[in-house]
Amino acid sequence: MNDSVREAWALLPDYLGQHVILSVSALLLGVAVSVPLGIAAARSSRFGTPLLAVVSIIQTIPGLALLALFYPLLLALSALTQDLFGFSIRALGFLPALLALTLYAMLPILRNVVTALAGLDPAILMAAKGVGMTPRQSLFKVELPLAAPLILAGIRTATVWVVGITTLSTPIGQTSLGNYIFTGLQIENWVFVLFGCVAAAVLALTLDLLLALAGSGLAMRSRKRLIAAGLGLVAVIAAAMAPELVHARTVGAHQGIVIGAKNFGEQYILSQLMASRLRQAGFSVSEKSDLGSTIAFRALGAGDIDAYVDYSGTLWGNILHRTDMPGRQAMLDQLAAALKKDHAILSLGSLGFENAYIFAMRADRAQALGVKSLADLSAHPELRIGGDFEIFSRPEWRAVAAAYGLDAMKRRQYQPDFLYRAVTSGDADVVSAFSSDGRIARYGLVILEDPKAALPPYDAMLLVGPAHANDAKFIAALKPLIGRISLTLMQQANLRVDRDQDKQTPAGTAAWMDQRLPH
Amino acid sequence: MAFFKKRHAPLIEILNLSKAYAGSGTQAVSGFNLSVSEGEFLVLIGPSGSGKTTTLNMVNRLVEPDGGEIRIQGHNVLDSDPVMLRRNIGYVFQEAGLFPHMTVAENIGVTPRLLGRDDAWVEARVHELLVMVQLEEGAFAHRLPAELSGGQRQRVALARALAARPPVILLDEPFGALDPVTREAVAADVRAIHDRLGLTTLMVTHDMTEALLMADRIAVMRDGRLVQVGTPRELATKPVDDFVTQLIETPRRRARALAETLKA
Numbered sequence: 001m002n003d004s005v006r007e008a009w010a011l012l013p014d015y016l017g018q019h020v021i022l023s024v025s026a027l028l029l030g031v032a033v034s035v036p037l038g039i040a041a042a043r044s045s046r047f048g049t050p051l052l053a054v055v056s057i058i059q060t061i062p063g064l065a066l067l068a069l070f071y072p073l074l075l076a077l078s079a080l081t082q083d084l085f086g087f088s089i090r091a092l093g094f095l096p097a098l099l100a101l102t103l104y105a106m107l108p109i110l111r112n113v114v115t116a117l118a119g120l121d122p123a124i125l126m127a128a129k130g131v132g133m134t135p136r137q138s139l140f141k142v143e144l145p146l147a148a149p150l151i152l153a154g155i156r157t158a159t160v161w162v163v164g165i166t167t168l169s170t171p172i173g174q175t176s177l178g179n180y181i182f183t184g185l186q187i188e189n190w191v192f193v194l195f196g197c198v199a200a201a202v203l204a205l206t207l208d209l210l211l212a213l214a215g216s217g218l219a220m221r222s223r224k225r226l227i228a229a230g231l232g233l234v235a236v237i238a239a240a241m242a243p244e245l246v247h248a249r250t251v252g253a254h255q256g257i258v259i260g261a262k263n264f265g266e267q268y269i270l271s272q273l274m275a276s277r278l279r280q281a282g283f284s285v286s287e288k289s290d291l292g293s294t295i296a297f298r299a300l301g302a303g304d305i306d307a308y309v310d311y312s313g314t315l316w317g318n319i320l321h322r323t324d325m326p327g328r329q330a331m332l333d334q335l336a337a338a339l340k341k342d343h344a345i346l347s348l349g350s351l352g353f354e355n356a357y358i359f360a361m362r363a364d365r366a367q368a369l370g371v372k373s374l375a376d377l378s379a380h381p382e383l384r385i386g387g388d389f390e391i392f393s394r395p396e397w398r399a400v401a402a403a404y405g406l407d408a409m410k411r412r413q414y415q416p417d418f419l420y421r422a423v424t425s426g427d428a429d430v431v432s433a434f435s436s437d438g439r440i441a442r443y444g445l446v447i448l449e450d451p452k453a454a455l456p457p458y459d460a461m462l463l464v465g466p467a468h469a470n471d472a473k474f475i476a477a478l479k480p481l482i483g484r485i486s487l488t489l490m491q492q493a494n495l496r497v498d499r500d501q502d503k504q505t506p507a508g509t510a511a512w513m514d515q516r517l518p519h
Numbered sequence: 520m521a522f523f524k525k526r527h528a529p530l531i532e533i534l535n536l537s538k539a540y541a542g543s544g545t546q547a548v549s550g551f552n553l554s555v556s557e558g559e560f561l562v563l564i565g566p567s568g569s570g571k572t573t574t575l576n577m578v579n580r581l582v583e584p585d586g587g588e589i590r591i592q593g594h595n596v597l598d599s600d601p602v603m604l605r606r607n608i609g610y611v612f613q614e615a616g617l618f619p620h621m622t623v624a625e626n627i628g629v630t631p632r633l634l635g636r637d638d639a640w641v642e643a644r645v646h647e648l649l650v651m652v653q654l655e656e657g658a659f660a661h662r663l664p665a666e667l668s669g670g671q672r673q674r675v676a677l678a679r680a681l682a683a684r685p686p687v688i689l690l691d692e693p694f695g696a697l698d699p700v701t702r703e704a705v706a707a708d709v710r711a712i713h714d715r716l717g718l719t720t721l722m723v724t725h726d727m728t729e730a731l732l733m734a735d736r737i738a739v740m741r742d743g744r745l746v747q748v749g750t751p752r753e754l755a756t757k758p759v760d761d762f763v764t765q766l767i768e769t770p771r772r773r774a775r776a777l778a779e780t781l782k783a
Contacts (some may be wrong), residue, residue: 132603
């Protein structure tokens, strides 16, 4: 518990700084775009009505989906600029998050600008014209000052929304306070989850209060209040960003390495382990965690991350789009060749263990029903199967369902860590799981056999991005890990972060593993 | 004022002016002719919808005419830049029309600042005008319009209209929202300032008593047309029709009824 709090505090400068940079950039951009658009919309309803409709529709898209949508959009755009102008844009991390959050910021600001300007007393507008103001002077000297309190109220709403939704930018590779929440949820570290929520809430409330102070300064024509609010905003933003900027300057000088991790405990541990080995070799390293499965691979190819661990079966189906099963070693060899050829990505080889998709049941239930293998499930179409968010749309499930005739089973999706709760409590009869998960044994689950070998092998492969594929020092730092991590070691490590009692942090567990592995 | 160059009498000439608002189907103003001499205080009077405010607003092009001409010192206003025209014609709006986010001093200084006057000029002018409209500077200059009474607001509005030293000022029912006592005092001051500065003033009202007491000449309007124009005496002695007779009789009839009531 104390370790978690200490680790959470240690991560705060980085997470908070990146969160503030992203939120504030999105808000500034939102204001810069929405105020002129709002002015134009207030002047012409032919422009304003459709504009507000579009922005309102955007607002109804769930935050996570909107953020995720910008990734493929930018990826396509990046390919286009690469073809046309010879440069690519970063499709992952800051840019897609910024664009999505800017769209979110727009509605409350835009709506309040339009409402405020449309609600002005026509007699005042007539007077502005009558004393000899040009339309522009009327706008800046009369209309905007009178509309300012309502516009500011819109900016306050946008601020609270954006600071909250910024937490959702973590899965597309942008570090934010959401890292606490996503990581905490994955490894059931409720201290992390709570820490992230509280930090985001405190940030939102602080910014909101300062904007409220600015608003009262405007309303009361109090220069003191306006200055106090301005200084407060600058101080909060500068304080939050300072560690990040200092870090960026020191790191920027000699090209920092970024290690990627997907969104589960084993990935957090392995990325920390790789990061620690690279640091020992003198590299400056940061981590980008909670990446979606294919996003991590694309990010490696695009140079947004420099190394991460992926699984052979996943790459085989999702990247190579192969459905044949050539056998474990052949798959590794063919993958290494294909990744090298098509993506300039280097596979250092298998770490030594497999984290396969498997299907598990409670031992007592399996025995009662007489189920030993996936083939036995077809006799029990009444059983409910629980999976993580990915499994039912992955080729592995299609292969298993086709091989064993499981299409009729009722499916439910769970946050991966809740899968164990679901199966032990009986909410689900069969669940998808990962073979390296220490909790399979701990919760008394049995793995259902796969007699038709429908599930591919999932050897953990250490992948290195194009920038370091020929970097001998880089490779030398990671090479000692290859083939040395046994399934037992990985299961023990995973259990340390996943268990409820005496829970360890991924960083602590990585250090524990580090001592047990050759250098 | 440099904007209106040569001396010319009449100062304002309105020739065959017409205006119809889009979609209304009726003529707001039609075939309207009127001359206003320099230094004259002319009141436009008529019932609601008679086109008097529309006529007034066409003088500084807050409303654009459909046809006809308005000449100020011989110069057709339609040939001048509307923004510069408005800066050189004072305007007092119904219910004052002060900018609620600006102090009294800022409201008064707005047109001189638009004309590029510096702070010192504006400050001196604001002081001068506050004295002229009988608002002690210290107490009022830094207040917001919301902190003033109706009469005070109307005085500030008058000061604002006069700030850039325009030769012509337009007043649109300026006393409509005031209580009777304030109304009389402000009206008397407006007329006194008009005389002192040698202004040429066009004022719209629907109150005949006010018109009779303030105007050099009165122009009576009905249904967008000019019915009769003349001094109060001319309207009283030679009304052109029953409408004018009734209009001018109303204050007299009320005065008589009042005298009777008080006697009894």
